[in-house]
Amino acid sequence: MWWLLTGLPTAPPGQAGIARGEALRTALAAGAGVGAAVTLALSFRRQRHQEITTAHATHDATERRVTELYTKAAEQLGHDKAAVRLAGLYALERLAQDNPGHRQTIVNVICAYLRMPYTPPRSPGPQRSAPSTPGPWQVAAPADPDLAEGERQVRLTAQTILAEHLRDERPDQRASLPSQPRHWPGMRIDLTGATLIDLDLAEAHLAEAQFDGAIFTGDTSFNGAVFTGQAQFEGTTFTGDTWFFGATFTGGARFSRTTFTGEADFDGATFTLDAVFFRATFSGNARFSEATFTDHALFPEATFHGNAWFDEATFTEFARFDGATFTSDVVFDGVTVTDFTGSRMSRAEWTQIADHPDHVWPPGWHTVTCPDGSTGLARQESAAGEENGEDAATAPSIPPEEPAGTEEKPRE
Template identity: 50%
Template sequence: MTNRLSVSLMAAGGLGLLSVALVRVPGSWWRVLFSGWPVLLPLAASLAVLLLGVLLWRRTTQDHEPSAAPTAPDRHVRPLRSWVIPIGVVLVAAVTWTAVVWLQDSVSMVGDGVQRAQLRVESIRTGLTIGAAVTGAFALLLAFRRQQLAERTQQATEYDAGEKRVTELYVKAADQLGSDKAPVRLAGLYALERLAQDNPVHRQSIVEVICAYLRMPYTPADPGTGRPHAGETSTSRDNEPADTTDTGEPDKPARDSREERQVRLAAQRILARHLRPDTQGGDGNPMYWGPKIVLDLSEATLIHPDFTGCRLHNATFTKAIFSGAAGFVEVWFSGAARFEEATFSGDATFTKAIFSGAAAFGGVTFNGAARFGGVTFSRGAAFDGVTFSGAARFEEATFSGAARFEEATFSRAAGFVGVTFSRGAAFDGVTFSRGAAFDGATFGHGAVGFARLTSSGGGEFAGRFSRGDAVFTGVTFSGGAAFVGVTFNGAAGFAGVAFSGDAGFGGVTFNGAARFDGATFSDIPWFDEVTFRGSRSFEGAMLNGTRYEGPPVAEQP
């Protein structure tokens, strides 16, 4: 659009200058230029329009991303209509005739007949000169169009040749990826990388090819680490048959698993290298492929992947297998991030990552530590049915949307210290085998659900439930449960909760209704300095098999 506008402005400025020159030519050039504002004003305006068009044209030619590939023709040149030439001839004749008649009428009646005849001859000659100038301008426009058409034809030819070459290189590199020799597959990967670097328009398709390669079936030599088994050395394995991976084709030999590992590591490094917008020094990465690259690594096997500092747009890792440690430190997920049913065999680190879109971790298995400290979830975050076999750390994380942890299992310590839940949190059916710490957590708008929760190692809730109800219905605390200093601004429901260990509610403030109906306490609960500003109910509550009516009124401040 800007390119067309610049060409139009240049054409308008040029025609304006031509019109001024043709209309005001009858006198001397100096006399015309200094004849006053009627000439200087349109002349200056035409020059300004022409200069603006040239500047816009230069800007549009410099805004394109550098590329070694030929540029596609920017616009379509329409065929010249059949009536243009006849209309041009008529226009030239009309201008010539009008100029001659006007000049004939302007001949002064003074002087003898010879002088007047000479003036009329001069006026005719001047009128024909104006007609010739118009004819020349029309011919110049036709020549410009012819040159433009020729340049576009040449550009289209070069573009087609370039696209053909790109296609040939693309197909050849893809064929190399199917080779049974690891060096050939590596050469194919690096050829695709160079092709994508030089041809921005093909980057997404090349990324899809690399992702498709990583989605191919592969079993690491050691599913736990991807490295040789403990106690083995490269020397001891030299005399053993190499681990192989079936290619899925009976006419091709199996691939050496150790060689395939190197190829896959190279593919992962290529993706990570070109998805980092900044270098380690903080400068812009010249090899960055842009923020709109989509990754589809569903069911892929990734070996020690490291996407630290990358920007991922609509990244899909559904059912992926992460062999070894996985690094997503300070990654910006600008679109949706899908990790459903993925398996992390080692530690998974998402520290300070940003999820701008929905984050889906439903059914994920974390066999190592899961680190989400300082992570920002701008929209909903789903951790339904997740298995945390190692420590789960969510310290200082921010959930701006709904946070769902229904039926999740925490086999080791779960840390939610300083977490902010802005739109409610659901921990229904969660199992905390080693306890959970919610010290300093903030629960904002929306309900907070801990129904059917099981905590074997105790739970510490030293946070603040700003708005919305807090529901702990049916929760089982096998260890101690500490709610010291918690503020419940909405209703707090502990109906049917089983406290097998100590239950501490010291300094708790219940601004809404507090319901402990049917709760079971194995030991005397601690309600020191508790404040009930709303109604309270302990109907059916039991303490060591006897009826428990709640803390005495005298203990309430």
């Protein structure tokens, strides 16, 4: 400021005061601009701080509200009245729909409810005698029919909520859906040991599925379902018909010691990694027509009481049926096989029906009698057998050395 007043060039008499006044006004204007800029910067920082504080307060309030609603809904699930439990389920569903970050937690809660011990009420009609007390992992259904039916409806509602939000909408349906889709992607479900009633998870997309030891009462549908992670069905019991038509297993599929009481339909299913059916029991018909096994297909010691169809199936890697029992018709017509070596059936029951005219084997394969008297499969033309002086029509198939980790060993 002093420089502006004293550093002016010499002005004619009478104009020096005017020049100093102009310089002073200029200096004041510049100072005012700087002050305004500083004030504006401080105001911006203060406003930004207030916005951050408000956002944090809003987030904290939202989280507190979510926690309160979640706690209340979870408490409702423990109520003795079915209507209150239903209200708790619907409250959890709405909470998950509006808060994507809490969806997996709420799915876990619903799955935990379904895992609770439960014995479905007996259906009307004659019943075979059964123990009067429930098993170690189940509780008896309520003696009051109304209470039993109420619990059944609660469980059916829990299953429906899961199914509706695990099912991915088709592209042609998304245009007519609300702005917030109902599909909850990337969900993992754990229904280990659960008792499930007429479960319908057709078209569901599951990041991971645990059903070990579960009991599926009634009919079950996984038609068109997509399992992007591991699918565990070990020790599972399906009491009715079961459909996996067109299902896709991107991760491994484990059906060891699983019991299919009704028909088991895997037509058109795709198994990208190992498909293991060790000691699985198919009481009804088993259908694997046009199924694709990209990795190992393992059916050791499986039992097929009904007809077994593998027609038009594709086995990219080797298939194993060691010790499998087939008591009815078996069809491998039109199968595409990369390596069927080792597909040997050593059960005595199999020997009795192996040459049945209704059985159809993969192209280029036929049954042979092994040295131990069992029946195996061999190629009709074997270059290796000719080189060793063996008859190609009688050379039994020799199982190749098992890659590490591909064959499941029996549990003690």
